Amino acid sequence: MKAWRWATVAVSLFCAGCAVPHVTEQTLFRGTLEELAPHRPGDRFVYRVTGTGDRDGIYVEELSATGKANEFDVTLHLAQNDSPTLITRLRNHGDSMAIVSEELSTERDLGFAYESSIPYLSVPVRTGVQEASSAATLWRLSDGRGIADGHVKQTTTVPRPTKETAGGEIEIRRERNLEFPGFSIHLRETSWLRPGLGEVRSESSTNGGPPIYQELLCAWIDGKQIGDCGTLGAKGEEKK
Numbered sequence: 001m002k003a004w005r006w007a008t009v010a011v012s013l014f015c016a017g018c019a020v021p022h023v024t025e026q027t028l029f030r031g032t033l034e035e036l037a038p039h040r041p042g043d044r045f046v047y048r049v050t051g052t053g054d055r056d057g058i059y060v061e062e063l064s065a066t067g068k069a070n071e072f073d074v075t076l077h078l079a080q081n082d083s084p085t086l087i088t089r090l091r092n093h094g095d096s097m098a099i100v101s102e103e104l105s106t107e108r109d110l111g112f113a114y115e116s117s118i119p120y121l122s123v124p125v126r127t128g129v130q131e132a133s134s135a136a137t138l139w140r141l142s143d144g145r146g147i148a149d150g151h152v153k154q155t156t157t158v159p160r161p162t163k164e165t166a167g168g169e170i171e172i173r174r175e176r177n178l179e180f181p182g183f184s185i186h187l188r189e190t191s192w193l194r195p196g197l198g199e200v201r202s203e204s205s206t207n208g209g210p211p212i213y214q215e216l217l218c219a220w221i222d223g224k225q226i227g228d229c230g231t232l233g234a235k236g237e238e239k240k
Contacts (some may be wrong), residue, residue: 045060
């Protein structure tokens with residue numbers, strides 16, 4: 001922050017009397033959250049995931065109710081295996097959705113919970129940068145025991161449309177830093193959303209590692225199939 005303030009002072013001194021252009025926000029989407037990214041319990045989205053090595057494959061993302069008002073779970077698992085790889089709990093605030101907690105696979109036996117839910121998506125979608133932070137807790141899924149208390153900070157950037165997104169896709173970039181005693185996790189993700197479908201592709205990495213790519217193949221939204229999943233059945237499972 002100090003470097004940023006000094007840079008601001010330097011610009012003020014050397015550009016006294018200069019005309020500084022004002023960058024205005026651009027509204028990219030004015031509809032509702034449901035119109036931008038459908039999220040009804042029972043909706044399913046099928047993705048091709050690459051870049052993970054032996055974990056590459058076809059994954060299914062399923063939405064389910066939690067029993068709590070305005071909250072739902074997003075469960076990601078391999079198409080041929082119902083064992084969850086990731087469960088993300090989201091809270092719907094009407095014009096925004098936020099992450100309440102994240103549970104990694106039972107193999108990793110880890111979960112993260114955020115004291116103040118972390119912004120995930122909001123409408124209207126405008127270009128610009130937003131920051132959020134919260135206390136965070138790391139715990140074991142197997143026994144619910146807390147492992148460490150820490151802090152999370154997230155920066156969300158919505159850039160202006162490019163040639164690649166001129167066809168209607170909305171690009172959203174997120175950087176999240178989780179700090180715990182003795183270690184930290186840095187997550188970076190760029191996702192592209194298409195109104196009516198939600199996330200159609202993404203690129204992510206952890207701690208500067210190789211990128212993981214996710215591409216939407218088809219979906220079942222409000223009971224209707226969108227796209228062709230080939231050998232995948234109506235519930236996102238491979239036909240025998």
